[in-house]
């Protein structure tokens with residue numbers, strides 16, 4: 001029996017009246033515009049697999065429509081909102097404040113339609129599944145992760161080592177698994193070994209195995225990770241932590257495809273692809289004599305750099321929502337999505353622990369959240385917004401100081417622009433530019 005699947009659509013629920021040009025721009029980018037008004041109750045014709053973004057067009061903020069927006073917000077708290085704000089918008093009513101607080105992006109009117117389309121693509125996704133990169137298992141829609149996936153697809157079928165670099169928690173192991181699963185070795189074993197976690201005296205035997213009686217306590221023959229992964233892939237995480245004797249054995253394996261178990265002189269031929277990762281600077285380790293230069297060149301044939309999360313702004317909220325959805329499948333929680341300030345804080349934060357830290361914070365927030373929306377406090381990121389506010393007030397203090405300095409100097413120079421420019425050691429053009437920037441009319445100042 002044929003199974004009919006409804007195609008996913010992208011809809012903007014527009015509270016207000018889109019101009020012809022706005023409607024056409026969105027339609028061209030593949031968005032269906034549904035105009036909503038005071039009569040719109042709860043249901044706005046969304047289907048489960050549709051991507052929906054709500055738009056508060058405050059050019060037409062009549063109280064009944066604002067009320068309908070607030071109702072939709074209450075019924076569907078996880079809906080993302082954007083707001084269009086007219087330049088002459090007067091004092092806020094509490095309902096409008098709530099809408100602005102819930103909005104991820106604001107646009108002053110007249111609207112720059114290209115920017116609006118870009119924002120909607122960011123919020124709602126370019127294509128319904130663009131974030132999954134097919135079968136690679138790597139999630140993200142940022143340009144940086146797109147470049148990683150392109151390299152992974154190129155490197156996967158090539159039988160050469162790949163050196164994966166990147167800060168802790170950036171997904172180096174995820175990338176290694178993708179290289180394996182997209183290679184011809186996909187149905188053979190994948191062994192991930194954290195070299196830094198192995199006791200130095202046991203590294204050789206863990207990797208390459210040992211014979212019975214090879215050392216005190218070796219009561220039986222043991223097969224190492226390389227032999228266990230025969231035909232497949234070995235991923236050596238923190239390869240810079242390998243002791244020098246293990247580096248020598250690894251180099252021989254890469255050059256000749258053979259290994260010796262500890263306590264044996266018999267050469268074993270093996271087909272294993274080696275992937276390695278490091279979060280430390282291996283070049284420096286080579287300079288300091290802690291890492292063999294010849295091994296470094298062997299491992300570094302193909303190089304993959306995993307970008308830190310702070311360079312993947314477009315992925316942060318997407319990954320957070322994925323982690324929350326995965327958590328919801330396994331555990332009971334009220335949380336379904338993130339508040340607007342939580343999203344802002346996630347975008348502002350620099351994520352020193354990268355994707356792993358994001359995963360941990362989201363899981364913790366899902367446990368402590370008492371609402372359907374995860375708040376900035378649930379994520380323990382309230383400080384981030386406080387610092388941002390302090391920075392922006394510092395910015396506005398600087399602007400005010402610049403304005404005051406220009407006015408004072410103009411007064412002292414009896415409004416002679418050339419004299420003022422000389423005193424401030426800038427050009428006359430700069431004085432005119434500053435007057436324009438701070439909306440200072442020379443005639444009115446006199």
Ligand SMILES: Nc1ncnc2c1ncn2[C@@H]1O[C@H](COP(=O)(O)OP(=O)(O)OP(=O)(O)O)[C@@H](O)[C@H]1O
Nearest residue numbers: 138139167168169170171172173174237279355356
């Ligand atoms: N693109 C991604 N999509 C989904 N989950 C990801 C992604 N990247 C990383 N993760 C998750 O983040 C966590 C850390 O990833 P991973 O262990 O691959 O990082 P790493 O760079 O190898 O870290 P370390 O340097 O500490 O070994 C894992 O739980 C992983 O599943």
